[in-house]
Amino acid sequence: MLREETAIPEKSLMNSVAPLAPSASSALLRAEGWRPPAPALRSNLAIGLRILFQRSPDLLQTLPRDCYTKDIITVPVGKRPVFIVNHPETIRRILTEDRANYPKSDLMVSALSPLLGDGVLISSGELWEHDRQMLEPAFMHMRLAHMFPDMREAVHDFVERLQLLEKDAVVDLESELTHVTADIMLRTIFSKPIGAARADAVFEAFSSFQKNSPQFQLQHVLASDPRKPALPSTELMRDASILRDLLAAMLDERLELNSQGKVFVDFAQAVVDARDAEGLPFSREKIIDQLAVFFLAGHETTASSLCWTFFMLSQQPHVLIKLRGEIRAVLGDRPFEFDDFKSLGFMRDVFRESLRLYPPAAFLTRHALHEDQFGRLKVPADSFIVISPWLIHRHHAYWPQADRFIPERFDVNAGAPVPGTYLPFGLGTRACTGATIAQLEASLILCEVLRRFSFVPLNASTVFPVSRVSVRPSEGIRCRVEKNNTV
């Protein structure tokens, strides 16, 4: 089904990236890590048969072995050329100096626009530049030190909820983590906690939105025509409007309070007060678009990465013991303080490894506006370009024991990854604005939960990743919550 292209043979290109330090890579090659759940690598033929005979296989199940070993893969069927790009230098070029030729793909935009409108995650070109400039003052509210008190309150409430559970209670891990991460974002955006009913509504609506989103169904990618964007389904519109209505109601409440002279200092207020160079504000719809971007990009991804981290720790007791040892050594009995995340080196390595194996944004997709050249390979205008953190993070040329969980590979002494091969937060001017927030948040949640509780999965043997808007466990992860006082 997929064809390998030896498109970038130039020695100079390949030599422009530094390999892993030899000592580190050979030590890792000897290490016996655990292989967390992921599709087995299969030949083109086996994948072709799966696509023919299995109805709507998940996209992660349709990537043959070549995608994990080659530089560039082309897909020789479908309405437009598709290029899967694994070559670090070409990835860098697409996402940085040539980004004007590679706006966000029409497929990504049409899948997410019912929810995010024209928000900055999916807009491109002049519109994106204009809106990002307008949002600049609002970013003050997304600074680490600014957000930390809200984060701590939300995590404190999360721990209290877990404390109140009956002995051996069973929870859905994703739903719990979505509750706490959505709570953090709503407190930052609107200075309000989320509340249990609203948290459940958000989780339900966004889970359903992800299921109904056609963005990452292979048939949809192959059948789509860039000149005729597909209309979103009624289900997708319904799920999106549940989430937008929630934000719209909170915004209208805020505007009403503003009209009574009440002043607020938070992200939502800064977006309401934002003005462009001509002194014009965002329209109400555009404010909702931007709030939706920050609310959704800011909580769903972090929840997904934490879910995989807790799952992998539950399956690897020796890593969990080492991590709890670090927490005890750094924090003792006191609460997590803002600066602590810098001292929790192993915690950082565990989270990085989790983002490597399960990058929430598995596929960053772009649209080639004009013809281009990848090495000797011609890239026609309108090509669909796929840069996949999922693939490049598991690429055999760049990661020893690529499919194994080995947090130590990120140890400072282990040598840095090849530039352009580790992209959980994207790259260049369109990279994630919340990368350090996510890392601080993850450290805080992992610390405060692990020192008091263990999540014991009841369906560990069937946990398996699927690619939706973020990478999720296909059937969720049901966990028994055990209270412990071991840290």
Ligand code: HEM
């Ligand atoms: C583990 C957590 C997170 C991951 C893995 C993640 C990943 C990403 C990635 C890969 C992109 C770039 C997408 C592309 O190039 O097509 C992105 C963009 C973005 N992220 Fe995140 N993100 C995370 C958390 C957050 C948080 C906590 C916030 C906000 C507080 C946030 C806000 C954004 C925004 C606003 C953009 C769009 C930037 C722009 O294009 O102007 N993200 N994220």
